[in-house]
Amino acid sequence: MSAPVLALDNIEKSFGALRVTQGVSLDVRPGEVHALIGPNGAGKTTLVAQIAGALRPDSGRIRFRDRDVTGLGVAARARLGLGRVFQLSNVVGTFTALENVAVAIVAAGDRPFGPWQPALRDPALGDEAAAALARVGLADRAETRASDLSHGERRALELAMSLVQDPKLLLLDEPMAGTGRAEGERLTELLLSLKGRVPMLLVEHDMGTVFRLADRITVLIYGSVAVTGAPDAVRADPVVRKAYLGEEEAV
């Protein structure tokens, strides 16, 4: 197996007396979907924030694409290919769907200072943005303000904004949360179509989605890793069954 895309080494983080991340080590391999599950408040979002660079760990190292990124900020890590889809959809509400994707393209591109040509009248930029929207099923919503999109559509838009940047790793924090059944299904299909091409760290409560997508699963309980392994092994693990999967056994 080649070197992992992302490797966390003994990450520690406390908010005051609360140890939200306790000696977490895990990795994401090339092409892999690695699911991170755990009860509410287990520290999943906090861990994702540390991977993205929005929070600094108190100790431990984070390696991304064979580079120590522990000291880098959010923007620098994003430029290395780290794409983040937030737990609460995070787009520019006052911009149209198309403008949002254009922002993603320009932000990652090499000409974010072009001062004269109107950005959206650049056919290359417009075409690329439109294609990215079509890819996530939002072709006919291009001119709609992001704040007027449904919850699921906003998730899809956020995904389109990440994908257009050609990410080397996608951090997905509960992409299914709050989406309707049909929307959730579409989103799952979309992620399935990316599987194998884009490595993902997937935080998700919906076990159906997790078991359909994940190659490996890590269970986080009270900030520390309870178990990491193949889906079947995790499903069978007694600690996990007791602490977390109990009511999901039917899956």
Add this chain to the structure above:
Amino acid sequence: MAQSVPTPRRAAGVRLALHPAVVGVLGFAAALAIAHAGGSVYGATLVARTALLALAAVSLSFLIGQAGLVSFGHAAPLGIGAYVVLIAGEYGVTEMLVVLPLGFAAAALFSVATGAVALRTRGVYFIMITLAFAQMIYYVAASLSAFGGDDGMAIAARSTLFGLRLLKSDTGLAMLAVALLGLALFGLDRLIASRYGLMLRAGRANEAKLQALGLDPYRHRLIALAIGGGLAGVAGVLLANQVEYVSPATMNWHVSGELIVMVVLGGTGRLAGAVLGAVAVTLLDETLGHFTEHWKLGLGLVIVAVVLLRGADLKALLRGGAA
């Protein structure tokens, strides 16, 4: 807020004719023509004054509405532009083609130098720190005893243009001010729609997301401060010429506050709003101002009403744009 990104569907000619820069210039030109036909010197003075204040307000609207940078110290670059006229004049330099770029550069330099510090803060702290820097430069100006100190002093002479005394009359000065205002509106609109502007506006609306997309808007904001400050400096150059007198009072925080009032009154969503705001405030000043010194109390009430009606604007202001 609705963005003034032109729709590609509308024909280019119509779009140009309806451009705020064109409408604004025509409006001011009409006012000037009427004043001239009526033989009113006061009319030309009023147009010159309104246009140059509108330029200052537009430059601030660019910072507040587009970049999300609520500066409470915009009187500083305005005053710096005015002092450039005074100081250059004392050294015998009165050509507009020299003084104007010099005023832009000096004001932009100040805005960038102070902005490099101020941009480390957000929201209310940004407002306070820009105010503090403006008060500092106010006291610096008041201590320049060679240039009138506290009281200020008259400029040596109005600037020449191409070596000619075209700006001797307020009509000439008004034409220059209106032309520069039109240029600023056009150029800034173009800038706002560009890739640079797209990043600037995205940073105002959702900085965390822009960062997660790989762009730290710090340099974009610094450039915005240079442009906004520089244009205020240009307005200051015009102001010094119009009043023919320069004093630290120009940099007083009252003036910064009045510029914010113009911007908020007209709405921060569009640059053209600042022009309307500037026209409204100047006209109120000229009319009510003659009846009572306390007219600003009335203006205050108008502002409270407008802001309440535009609740979102106030909230955006207090958030400091960049949440």
